[in-house]
Amino acid sequence: MSRIGVDVGGTNTDAVLLEGGRVVRAVKTPTTPDVTTGITRALGLLLQGASVPGGTPRAVDAVMIGTTHFTNAVVQRRDLTPVAAIRIGLPASASLEPFVDWPADLGAIVRGEVFMLEGGHEYDGRPLMPLDTAGVRAAARRIRAAGYTSVGVAAVFSPLNPSCEDQAADILREECPGIALTLSHQLGRLGLLERENATLLNAALLDLARKTTRAFADALRASGVAAPLYLTQNDGTVTLAEVAERLPVYSFASGPTNSMRGAAFLSGRRDALVVDVGGTTTDVGSLRHGFPREANNVVEVGGVRTLFRMPDLLSLGLGGGSLVQDAPLAVGPRSVGYRLPERARVFGGDDLTATDVAVAAGLLDLGDRRRVAGLPASLVTRALARMHAMLEEGVDRMKTDARDEPLIAVGGGCCLVPERLPGVSEVVHVPHQAVANAVGAAIAQVSGEVDRVFQGLGREEAIARARRLAEEQATRAGADPATLGVVEVEDLPIAYLPGNALRVRVRVVGDIGRV
Amino acid sequence: MRRNGGRIPYAPMAPPRPVSAAEIESLAIGAWILGTGGGGSPYLALLNMRALYRQGARVSLLDPLDLADDDLVAVVSNMGAPLVGQERLTDPRTVARAVEMMEEYIGRRFRAIMTVEIGGGNALQPFMAAALLDRPVVDADAMGRAFPEAQMTSFAIHDLRMYPLTLADVRDNAVIVARAASWKWMERLSRKACVEVGSIASTCKAPRTGKEVKACGILHTTSKAIRLGETVQAARRAHRDPIEAVLEAERGLLLFRGKIRDVARRTTEGFLRGTASLDGLDEFRGRGFELAFQNEFAVGWLDGAPRVTTPDLICVMDTVSGEAIGTETLRYGQRVSVLALPAPPVLLTPKGLEHVGPRAFGYDLDFQTVFA
Numbered sequence: 001m002s003r004i005g006v007d008v009g010g011t012n013t014d015a016v017l018l019e020g021g022r023v024v025r026a027v028k029t030p031t032t033p034d035v036t037t038g039i040t041r042a043l044g045l046l047l048q049g050a051s052v053p054g055g056t057p058r059a060v061d062a063v064m065i066g067t068t069h070f071t072n073a074v075v076q077r078r079d080l081t082p083v084a085a086i087r088i089g090l091p092a093s094a095s096l097e098p099f100v101d102w103p104a105d106l107g108a109i110v111r112g113e114v115f116m117l118e119g120g121h122e123y124d125g126r127p128l129m130p131l132d133t134a135g136v137r138a139a140a141r142r143i144r145a146a147g148y149t150s151v152g153v154a155a156v157f158s159p160l161n162p163s164c165e166d167q168a169a170d171i172l173r174e175e176c177p178g179i180a181l182t183l184s185h186q187l188g189r190l191g192l193l194e195r196e197n198a199t200l201l202n203a204a205l206l207d208l209a210r211k212t213t214r215a216f217a218d219a220l221r222a223s224g225v226a227a228p229l230y231l232t233q234n235d236g237t238v239t240l241a242e243v244a245e246r247l248p249v250y251s252f253a254s255g256p257t258n259s260m261r262g263a264a265f266l267s268g269r270r271d272a273l274v275v276d277v278g279g280t281t282t283d284v285g286s287l288r289h290g291f292p293r294e295a296n297n298v299v300e301v302g303g304v305r306t307l308f309r310m311p312d313l314l315s316l317g318l319g320g321g322s323l324v325q326d327a328p329l330a331v332g333p334r335s336v337g338y339r340l341p342e343r344a345r346v347f348g349g350d351d352l353t354a355t356d357v358a359v360a361a362g363l364l365d366l367g368d369r370r371r372v373a374g375l376p377a378s379l380v381t382r383a384l385a386r387m388h389a390m391l392e393e394g395v396d397r398m399k400t401d402a403r404d405e406p407l408i409a410v411g412g413g414c415c416l417v418p419e420r421l422p423g424v425s426e427v428v429h430v431p432h433q434a435v436a437n438a439v440g441a442a443i444a445q446v447s448g449e450v451d452r453v454f455q456g457l458g459r460e461e462a463i464a465r466a467r468r469l470a471e472e473q474a475t476r477a478g479a480d481p482a483t484l485g486v487v488e489v490e491d492l493p494i495a496y497l498p499g500n501a502l503r504v505r506v507r508v509v510g511d512i513g514r515v
Numbered sequence: 516m517r518r519n520g521g522r523i524p525y526a527p528m529a530p531p532r533p534v535s536a537a538e539i540e541s542l543a544i545g546a547w548i549l550g551t552g553g554g555g556s557p558y559l560a561l562l563n564m565r566a567l568y569r570q571g572a573r574v575s576l577l578d579p580l581d582l583a584d585d586d587l588v589a590v591v592s593n594m595g596a597p598l599v600g601q602e603r604l605t606d607p608r609t610v611a612r613a614v615e616m617m618e619e620y621i622g623r624r625f626r627a628i629m630t631v632e633i634g635g636g637n638a639l640q641p642f643m644a645a646a647l648l649d650r651p652v653v654d655a656d657a658m659g660r661a662f663p664e665a666q667m668t669s670f671a672i673h674d675l676r677m678y679p680l681t682l683a684d685v686r687d688n689a690v691i692v693a694r695a696a697s698w699k700w701m702e703r704l705s706r707k708a709c710v711e712v713g714s715i716a717s718t719c720k721a722p723r724t725g726k727e728v729k730a731c732g733i734l735h736t737t738s739k740a741i742r743l744g745e746t747v748q749a750a751r752r753a754h755r756d757p758i759e760a761v762l763e764a765e766r767g768l769l770l771f772r773g774k775i776r777d778v779a780r781r782t783t784e785g786f787l788r789g790t791a792s793l794d795g796l797d798e799f800r801g802r803g804f805e806l807a808f809q810n811e812f813a814v815g816w817l818d819g820a821p822r823v824t825t826p827d828l829i830c831v832m833d834t835v836s837g838e839a840i841g842t843e844t845l846r847y848g849q850r851v852s853v854l855a856l857p858a859p860p861v862l863l864t865p866k867g868l869e870h871v872g873p874r875a876f877g878y879d880l881d882f883q884t885v886f887a
Contacts (some may be wrong), residue, residue: 091685093604095563122713123599129686157602191601193559297844399774399848453598493781503598 002060004046004225005442006039007258007435008067011279011338012508014438015042017060021443023266026435035069036215036222042221060225060510062512064441065216065241066232066254070205074302077109077419083203084112084148086139088164089120089156092128098154098196103303110204116138119164120156123501124455128156136168140175151176152203154184154196158223160453171391180206187308188451192505194298194307201304202249209248213241218391230478234310236261236291236440237447237509239477249308255437256283257292257311262440263408264290266430272406273395273424276436277413279321280335284314284394287408289487291509309449316394323353324383326376331386345371354416357383363415376503388418397425409437417498447487447510448474451505460504466506480513531575531627531651534741536568539642541744542737545841546638548747548761549856551828552842553811554635554661555597559605565642567607568887572646577627579655579734582725586626588653589614590723591644591671592637594682594705595715597843603715605636606685610717613683614644617719620679620691629728631654631668631720633736634661634811640717655732659859660828663786663810665705666698667871669861670723673731677701681719684712728758733859747837757837758852761830768885770815770823771804771853772797778845786810791845793820793853796834804853806831808842813876815853823855823885824873826862830854855885 006015008031016026027045032038073079073157085098099111117139119131122467132273143151151172155164162185169181184199217229231244232254238244245249259276263269270290276283286293292311299310317333321340324331336351343349345356346367352375358364360372360380395407404425410415432439448470454462467486475481488507493500534542543557582588591610593600618624628641628648633656641652657668671677677698682690682705690708695701709716723732743765750760762769773793780789788809795802805816812829815822823829831840834850862871863884873880 089603093602093606094685095566095606095608096559096604100562100566123596123602126713128713190598192604193601246745396774397848397850493787496640 003442004043004060004076004227005438005440006042006063006064006065007255007437007441008035008039008065008069009255009437010068010072013038013042015046016432016435016438016442017046018439018442023432023439025439026432028435032227034215035212036219039065039216039219040222043219043225047223047225048418059091060227061348062230063220063225063227064230064232064238064444066258066437066441067212067251068255069212069299070209071252073205073208074106074201074304077106077302078324080109081150081207082148083110083200084111084143084146084151085114085118085196085200086136086151086168087114087151087155088118088131088153088168089128089192090116090118091219092156093192096345098152098200098226100194101305102197106302106304110200113142113146114284115142119159121158121164123157123160123453125161131164132168133167136171137175140172143172143179144176148179149183149387150180150203150206152182152184152196153200154192154199156192157190158183158185159188159190159195159451182206182246187249188449189307189449190453191307194305198249198303198306198308201301201306202247205248206246209245213245215310216241230444232258232441232444233447235294235447235449235507236311236444237461238441238444238512239446243477253311253313254441256285256313258309258437258440258444259283259410260287260292260440261443262383262436262438263287263410263430265439265443266432266436267408267428269406269408272408272428273398274408274410275391275395275414277411277416278319279412280317280319280337280339282316282318282391282394282411284316284398285311286398291487294488308319312398314394314398314451316390318354318387318416320353320355320358320389320416324352324354324357326379329382329386331383331390334346354383354387354413358413358415379501392421395421396423409433445509446474446477446479447507447509448472448477448479449505449507451503453501453503455501457502459491461512462502462504463491463506466504467508470508474510476510481510484508484510521794527845529578529581531577531704533573534642534652536565538741539564539639541748542638542741542742544747545740545743546633546635548743548830548832548839549633549638549659549736549828550661550839550841551811551830552808553663554637555593555600556841557636557639559600560639560643562648563605563607567643567646572697574645575651576640576654576737577651579653579728579732581682582626582653582728584724584726586725587623588723588725588728589617589625589628589644590631590720591628591640592631592718592720593640593715593722594709594718599713599715600636603685603713605643607647609683609685610640610644611647612689613681613717613719615812616681616683616689616691617679617722620681621722625650626725627651627653627721629732630656631810632656632658632661632711633740634658634782636804637661638740652737653728653732654737655728655734656736657732659733659736659862660826661811662871665702665823667875668729669733669859670721670727670865671698672861672864672870675721675723675727675731677721679721680705682708683717686712687696688712701884733861751837758832758834758836758854761832765856767854767856768883769852770855771795771802771817772799773851774852775845775847775849778847788867789842795848795849807878808852810842812842814873814878814880821880824878824882825876826858826867826871826881826882827884827886828856828858830856857886858884
């Protein structure tokens with residue numbers, strides 16, 4: 001099995017070629033504004049060096065691409081499409097309209113017309129009100145007349161019963177041929193406002209997602225690679241590109257997630273803490289059974305409260321490009337970022353960065369070390385101590401267990417991680433640590449997840465039922481059913497609800513099947 | 516306990532004072548802390564209040580001591596499962612309807628509206644009703660915190676009448692519980708109706724006279740919650756430790772500082788019960804703390820020995836952000852501080868302890884306040 005993993009970051013595009021579970025080649029190139037050029041260049045470099053008997057283009061079974069493109073679009077408020085919102089649930093939830101808690105600047109770009117209609121369900125599956133199909137049709141006609149290209153639909157309790165959203169989707173497709181639809185039950189999780197927010201963000205990103213996936217496919221073609229294309233997801237798994245482009249929010253956190261998965265693969269550890277030291281920030285996460293631990297609570301993206309599958313991450317304002325100041329001592333959060341190669345002292349610049357401190361301390365051999373020879377030894381010692389303290393605190397906050405755990409250090413700035421940390425049994429370094437994210441993309445598997453309330457069932461039976469549903473979902477996303485296994489089970493009894501109500505979340509993962 | 520016994524009935528009435536949008540924000544923060552882990556997050560109610568204020572609504576706060584003895588006060592609360600409240604979002608019109616229904620039923624107009632529970636989302640319910648019905652909110656409640664059951668109120672402790680009760684659903688469903696033999700019966704009957712309409716409903720509890728509120732309510736808890744929120748906000752702005760600020764402002768006690776090692780939850784008889792174990796950090800390193808909860812935090816043990824029990828307020832806050840943490844959102848690895856805040860005196864009387872002491876929650880422990 002031969003696979004290519006690509007990570008398109010804000011600064012660098014990394015690519016690796018994996019054969020039989022071994023990294024045979026890795027490259028790092030600058031990301032280009034049009035994405036395609038950067039990926040084509042990376043793929044060219046990757047394949048050119050690895051000529052095989054039998055000639056080129058070499059046989060590649062799959063290409064996995066991870067990108068921060070969609071999160072950046074939300075954070076930087078660019079490339080977003082205005083979205084019409086349909087909320088189904090009246091007379092419930094009437095006073096809090098879609099977009100109600102969005103930051104004003106983002107709302108001004110994305111917020112289109114809002115339609116609120118009768119329908120939705122109760123927690124126990126009974127209808128709240130019959131769906132107002134005439135209202136949906138009228139809304140659809142209005143949406144078409146106003147020229148919206150993307151619609152987000154959210155119905156009350158749709159994760160338990162998606163029928164209202166599905167019916168509305170059918171009507172919308174009839175009335176507005178070619179309309180892009182995001183239905184909130186596709187994003188799971190109970191919590192109407194947060195689920196709806198994720199739905200609307202997704203709807204606003206669909207156009208960009210299509211263009212981006214197309215650019216990826218073009219780059220593959222230009223490089224002579226004929227393998228199926230997958231996009232990596234927040235949970236460290238992949239989905240076929242044509243499926244993934246419909247749910248771009250599921251790719252929001254694929255950068256840090258891929259680093260963690262890569263760290264797990266390269267170290268052979270399945271349960272460990274991971275510290276990924278980048279140029280501006282350090283991400284701290286926790287691997288459980290080889291996958292990032294998930295955040296169970298609200299995650300804000302670009303100021304919007306959302307609740308869907310995201311890794312539990314702690315981001316620290318510390319990286320190789322972090323600015324270091326003396327008197328008073330300060331490290332980060334300001335950083336020279338991608339301009340490190342011109343601004344850092346070891347590269348002839350004027351800014352004192354964490355990288356300069358690392359070189360002066362002999363932790364790193366980079367640039368011209370004579371340029372930092374004059375740094376006061378006490379400053380180097382104190383700055384390092386401060387960085388270590390920041391990492392120590394971050395690692396401790398992400399730990400979930402009192403026992404010592406191993407820690408895997410990856411990323412371009414991983415030399416900043418000290419060899420000893422409280423609560424850490426050992427600090428593990430891995431080969432190819434600078435491209436761990438592309439490795440994580442290359443090894444990814446396919447997942448399915450279910451989060452539902454079950455009533456009148458025993459705990460075991462409810463979990464078994466959730467598992468079956470999750471397995472069906474994974475198979476649809478491209479998994480080989482024979483390889484599926486459960487990676488996470490969580491059950492939470494629900495206060496006040498009768499009938500032994502149990503909220504069950506099950507996630508299964510398997511290898512990619514034949515396409 | 517503090518009562519209005521000595522106050523002359525003809526004291527000059529101060530006009531209700533307007534509550535600013537900023538104070539509503541502070542109230543949401545303070546109420547969440549006083550929720551002692553339960554009561555539900557005030558976030559959605561806060562969004563409603565922001566929208567109402569944007570539309571020009573203004574609510575004012577009435578000092579309970581300025582109520583006339585024969586004034587009539589509506590006591591409101593949201594009833595149901597917090598999870599359902601995450602899908603069927605709280606709406607000012609529903610709580611206003613419960614109040615209007617009660618006025619229709621008893622044939623009298625309410626002078627003002629108050630909450631039964633200052634802890635959690637219910638703190639903002641009377642404000643939502645007041646904004647639509649143009650009445651003031653009474654600066655008082657009947658718990659001084661949050662509790663899971665209807666008989667755990669100062670009104671019940673004082674043996675006040677528990678009926679009638681009106682219950683409004685978002686659809687055109689309404690229920691009036693005309694009589695109930697006891698607080699427990701009232702809880703059973705209204706709970707049944709609530710489950711039937713989808714486990715979420717707005718209720719207007721037994722109307723209270725001004726005299727009853729003054730004698731049996733827990734007074735000035737709304738302004739206390741606003742102050743508490745302001746304290747946290749001021750500390751954050753000044754980059755000071757918000758927990759230190761809360762302890763100072765409320766004469767609270769820091770019981771423990773540590774990291775959550777384990778959480779176990781289960782639902783029994785419709786309540787979220789469970790325990791959380793903490794490992795000590797800083798000055799508590801090497802020590803352990805155990806918390807038990809039934810919707811709200813009920814008992815805390817330090818190194819295996821009972822350290823704090825209800826009705827003393829047991830608040831768990833994020834050590835760094837100072838954010839209050841609910842029993843539903845407790846999770847492994849959180850770094851938290853456990854605080855005790857003083858309970859309203861009425862809850863500490865022998866009668867009060869029968870209703871809300873540790874035995875009322877099934878713990879065979881004698882109440883001993885940490886503030887002795």
